[in-house]
Amino acid sequence: MASHKYWFETWFNTHYYDALYQHRDENEAAQFIDRLITYLQPEQAATILDVACGKGRHAKYLADKGFTVTGIDLSYKNIREAMSYENEKISFFQHDMQNIFRINYFDCIFNFFTSFGYFVNKKDNLQSIRSFAGGLKPGGFLVIDFFNVNHVLDHLVEDESKTIDAIQFNITKSFEDGFIVKKIEIAEGDKREIFYEKVRAITKQEFENYFDACNLKVKQIFGDYKLNTFNSASSERLILIAQK
Numbered sequence: 001m002a003s004h005k006y007w008f009e010t011w012f013n014t015h016y017y018d019a020l021y022q023h024r025d026e027n028e029a030a031q032f033i034d035r036l037i038t039y040l041q042p043e044q045a046a047t048i049l050d051v052a053c054g055k056g057r058h059a060k061y062l063a064d065k066g067f068t069v070t071g072i073d074l075s076y077k078n079i080r081e082a083m084s085y086e087n088e089k090i091s092f093f094q095h096d097m098q099n100i101f102r103i104n105y106f107d108c109i110f111n112f113f114t115s116f117g118y119f120v121n122k123k124d125n126l127q128s129i130r131s132f133a134g135g136l137k138p139g140g141f142l143v144i145d146f147f148n149v150n151h152v153l154d155h156l157v158e159d160e161s162k163t164i165d166a167i168q169f170n171i172t173k174s175f176e177d178g179f180i181v182k183k184i185e186i187a188e189g190d191k192r193e194i195f196y197e198k199v200r201a202i203t204k205q206e207f208e209n210y211f212d213a214c215n216l217k218v219k220q221i222f223g224d225y226k227l228n229t230f231n232s233a234s235s236e237r238l239i240l241i242a243q244k
């Protein structure tokens with residue numbers, strides 16, 4: 001019997017995803033991490049969890065800076081690739097963010113580049129935040145890097161077409177039942193495929209409610225990777241820093 005898969009169980013394993021987001025690279029990750037570390041000031045002995053780490057671009061840079069880093073991701077393919085970075089400072093595990101990974105263990109838990117809000121049921125988002133909170137030591141920091149819903153909704157009409165590595169992408173965005181839906185039509189040679197990204201439009205207020213429910217206190221909210229202050233109309237990102 002064919003088993004149903006959610007979009008996020010397949011899309012991130014494709015070479016189309018890698019091509020479309022190839023500009024989201026190690027360089028971007030390093031610059032963002034440098035700024036975040038300057039802000040958070042973790043001790044050199046800090047333990048850090050990168051939730052939904054993908055192929056480990058942030059985790060590797062953090063380990064290179066001397067922190068003890070663990071990366072987890074649902075995708076076995078991503079984790080297998082990230083494992084090539086493993087050494088005494090860094091390890092990777094296939095793991096679903098809904099489930100707590102280690103209890104009261106991490107100084108920082110990071111969730112970067114819109115790796116949240118994929119679940120169909122809202123309660124699964126809360127469950128994920130609960131797991132993040134449980135994984136933090138008292139006083140530890142949670143950082144969630146999400147999109148700014150207002151900004152995305154204001155730019156929904158801008159359809160996009162581009163060719164990357166001989167792959168033609170036609171992208172349209174819509175707002176459906178509380179989700180930002182990105183339809184990605186692909187043409188590569190004779191092949192035609194359609195993928196979707198469906199991410200719940202979680203507002204700043206909703207994140208604050210999740211944090212409240214999990215006894216996390218919001219410390220700061222940034223609006224982009226340069227860590228400028230969040231502006232609900234103009235910021236592209238919603239980068240929330242909360243403390244246990």
Ligand SMILES: C[S@@+](CC[C@H](N)C(=O)[O-])C[C@H]1O[C@@H](n2cnc3c(N)ncnc32)[C@H](O)[C@@H]1O
Binds near residue numbers: 056074097114
């Ligand atoms: C947009 S990518 C970002 C990856 C990485 N954070 C980066 O910045 O390159 C989202 C990642 O979330 C992972 N993911 C999706 N659902 C997950 C879940 N329930 N638990 C853990 N990881 C998940 C995907 O496999 C994918 O690698």
